[in-house]
Amino acid sequence: MTEKSSSAAIADSTVNKEESLGSLLAPPDESGRFGEFGGRFVPETLVPACEELEAGFNEAWADQGFRYELRDRLNEYAGRPSILTECHNLGSQLGIRLILKREDLNHTGSHKINNVLGQALLAKRMGKTRLVAETGAGQHGVATATAAALLDMDCKVYMGEVDVDRQELNVFRMRLLGSEVEAVSSGSRTLKDAVNEAMRDWVATVGHTHYCLGSVMGPHPYPWMVRQFHRVIGDEAHAQCLELLGQAPEVVVACVGGGSNAIGIFSGFVDSDSRLVGVEPAGGAAVSRGAAGVVHGMRSYLMQDEVGQVEEAHSISAGLDYPGVGPEHSYLASLGRAEYPTVTDAEVVESFQLLSRSEGIIPALESAHALAWIVREAPQMQGQSVLMNLSGRGDKDVDQMMGILG
Amino acid sequence: MGRLEDEFRSKRAAGRKLLVPYITGGYPGWQPAIRAAAANGADAVEIGIPFSDPVMDGPVIQQASQFALEQGVTPAAILDEVTRLDVEIPLAVMTYYNLVHHPGPVRFAADLRRAGISAAILPDLPLEEAGPWCAAADAEGIETIMLAAPTAPDDRLPRVVDRAHGFVYSVGLLGVTGERESLAESATALAKRLKAITDKPVLVGVGVSNATQAYEVTRVADGVIQGASVVRRLMEDGPDAVGDYVAEVRSAIDAD
Numbered sequence: 001m002t003e004k005s006s007s008a009a010i011a012d013s014t015v016n017k018e019e020s021l022g023s024l025l026a027p028p029d030e031s032g033r034f035g036e037f038g039g040r041f042v043p044e045t046l047v048p049a050c051e052e053l054e055a056g057f058n059e060a061w062a063d064q065g066f067r068y069e070l071r072d073r074l075n076e077y078a079g080r081p082s083i084l085t086e087c088h089n090l091g092s093q094l095g096i097r098l099i100l101k102r103e104d105l106n107h108t109g110s111h112k113i114n115n116v117l118g119q120a121l122l123a124k125r126m127g128k129t130r131l132v133a134e135t136g137a138g139q140h141g142v143a144t145a146t147a148a149a150l151l152d153m154d155c156k157v158y159m160g161e162v163d164v165d166r167q168e169l170n171v172f173r174m175r176l177l178g179s180e181v182e183a184v185s186s187g188s189r190t191l192k193d194a195v196n197e198a199m200r201d202w203v204a205t206v207g208h209t210h211y212c213l214g215s216v217m218g219p220h221p222y223p224w225m226v227r228q229f230h231r232v233i234g235d236e237a238h239a240q241c242l243e244l245l246g247q248a249p250e251v252v253v254a255c256v257g258g259g260s261n262a263i264g265i266f267s268g269f270v271d272s273d274s275r276l277v278g279v280e281p282a283g284g285a286a287v288s289r290g291a292a293g294v295v296h297g298m299r300s301y302l303m304q305d306e307v308g309q310v311e312e313a314h315s316i317s318a319g320l321d322y323p324g325v326g327p328e329h330s331y332l333a334s335l336g337r338a339e340y341p342t343v344t345d346a347e348v349v350e351s352f353q354l355l356s357r358s359e360g361i362i363p364a365l366e367s368a369h370a371l372a373w374i375v376r377e378a379p380q381m382q383g384q385s386v387l388m389n390l391s392g393r394g395d396k397d398v399d400q401m402m403g404i405l406g
Numbered sequence: 407m408g409r410l411e412d413e414f415r416s417k418r419a420a421g422r423k424l425l426v427p428y429i430t431g432g433y434p435g436w437q438p439a440i441r442a443a444a445a446n447g448a449d450a451v452e453i454g455i456p457f458s459d460p461v462m463d464g465p466v467i468q469q470a471s472q473f474a475l476e477q478g479v480t481p482a483a484i485l486d487e488v489t490r491l492d493v494e495i496p497l498a499v500m501t502y503y504n505l506v507h508h509p510g511p512v513r514f515a516a517d518l519r520r521a522g523i524s525a526a527i528l529p530d531l532p533l534e535e536a537g538p539w540c541a542a543a544d545a546e547g548i549e550t551i552m553l554a555a556p557t558a559p560d561d562r563l564p565r566v567v568d569r570a571h572g573f574v575y576s577v578g579l580l581g582v583t584g585e586r587e588s589l590a591e592s593a594t595a596l597a598k599r600l601k602a603i604t605d606k607p608v609l610v611g612v613g614v615s616n617a618t619q620a621y622e623v624t625r626v627a628d629g630v631i632q633g634a635s636v637v638r639r640l641m642e643d644g645p646d647a648v649g650d651y652v653a654e655v656r657s658a659i660d661a662d
């Protein structure tokens with residue numbers, strides 16, 4: 001069998017995969033909750049839009065035609081399925097089998113395109129002509145601008161001023177793709193405030209605009225819908241691991257901002273025995289430092305002060321600089337099914353260089369969080385197989401790293 | 407029925423249009439601004455308790471909130487000051503749900519009652535999520551003012567209206583708070599739809615920006631909420647300017 005037909009089989013097997021009863025991947029309840037987390041805390045103006053989106057997504061997801069159209073775009077445009085790469089150099093150095101799921105090789109350079117192609121096709125099907133998006137690192141913004149160009153839609157991306165400065169390259173990419181980029185100067189001037197501004201835009205333009213949210217967060221149906229669009233990562237990885245290892249890996253690791261790349265890869269293994277690890281930055285640790293709260297349309301773990309004001313996150317990586325986390329992660333954490341440790345900026349800078357030098361792969365600063373945890377924990381995982389989601393490539397971060405490394 | 411709705415119904419019965427200015431709690435001069443509003447014809451005041459992430463607010467109210475937060479204002483400090491305001495009219499608070507969720511609805515409702523607050527507006531708490539808060543508020547006699555939006559289909563409005571106490575907040579346009587050149591058509595259209603299905607007072611807010619627009623909406627609605635236009639005056643010219651402006655709107659909506 002050629003390589004090509006084996007990957008085609010993998011791609012095909014992911015199209016109509018549905019969770020079995022009792023799976024942890026069951027959809028949220030009618031109120032959009034995973035356990036106690038989730039819901040739909042939005043201004044009244046947006047309630048009908050969320051309901052319309054939920055109905056539109058349900059209808060599209062049940063339609064074979066939509067699922068195959070999405071699969072074809074993912075395969076022929078975004079370059080799926082993404083491969084697995086075993087890191088023999090670094091793996092033997094660490095005493096583990098280290099396997100990367102190469103989402104960095106997708107078109108536009110990260111996992112974000114999976115969700116964006118899904119939402120953009122859905123928006124188009126629902127008769128919307130314009131996309132708005134928030135972005136932190138700019139990867140979701142670039143992916144949205146890309147889909148808008150491809151599907152001939154208008155697009156506006158909101159990005160915090162701080163992030164506009166540290167991710168200049170992606171700002172220019174979005175503009176090249178024909179998208180408008182607005183720098184957000186309120187609050188902490190990072191991802192959280194970009195979400196606020198995108199929501200304000202949507203409140204005013206809801207008739208013709210779709211809010212293309214970039215992670216498994218926000219009001220129902222977003223956390224669930226975005227997870228379904230990213231399941232392809234985990235479904236592929238599961239099949240690929242069976243081929244490579246003959247079993248599911250012992251540990252599955254991903255970085256967590258809002259949590260989309262993590263939930264994507266977790267969804268392939270949540271019903272297996274694999275240990276699931278979502279790595280947050282120390283300065284944006286919603287699960288370990290937060291308490292349940294309500295912001296951006298959802299009830300979830302949230303960093304907040306003693307009266308309930310949302311705290312500003314501080315992370316070297318713009319994509320993880322977020323004080324909240326998607327509700328399904330809060331649910332998995334509350335069940336003890338997944339764990340959410342943190343790593344420091346210094347550890348991240350270390351592992352960013354480590355992967356570059358030892359494997360010739362420059363990771364996104366976000367993804368380097370996952371590796372930083374693996375490096376720290378390797379002595380406790382000797383001989384184990386560790387699957388890491390390499391959510392994006394690091395080209396966008398080279399400029400920032402030049403400043404840091406001098 | 408609570409105090410706010412009671413007073414609004416009897417004032418309406420007497421032929422008076424209702425005027426509710428919004429003032430950001432904790433912004434310098436907010437207490438004298440409330441007194442000035444009360445002395446110049448406001449029927450109630452909506453006091454904003456600043457939140458870090460105010461998604462329903464445009465630039466003016468965002469700025470005022472952020473400034474107040476930078477001065478270290480807290481919900482408790484604002485409620486404490488409210489007890490010393492000594493105004494005759496009922497007071498409502500407007501804030502975002504996390505500030506309720508954090509202490510818990512039961513404690514927050516009790517805090518409001520102790521401060522002498524009559525009603526609450528929580529713009530990010532739609533009908534479907536309002537259960538726990540409404541139960542706590544009802545138990546403490548706090549009236550929950552529900553927002554009705556222009557996007558609501560006909561079968562949704564009656565459910566929103568049913569749950570509303572005090573008055574129904576008819577959202578004037580698709581968008582966030584802030585001043586606009588002209589009144590959106592949706593402002594009077596939604597007020598009409600609401601008036602057709604309820605005898606609760608209907609007040610239009612969001613995007614009603616001056617005395618002329620206030621006059622226009624009150625030809626259909628029972629009253630008007632003025633937010634950004636009030637807060638801008640407080641920020642630019644201080645509490646006295648708020649009093650002058652409230653007087654100006656008052657006389658405009660009183661004209662036949």
Ligand SMILES: Cc1ncc(COP(=O)(O)O)c(C=O)c1O
Nearest residue numbers: 139215257258259260261319392
């Ligand atoms: C490469 C990459 N990984 C991860 C993230 C974080 O998002 P999420 O937690 O939703 O995967 C981002 C966000 O910008 C990103 O660009």
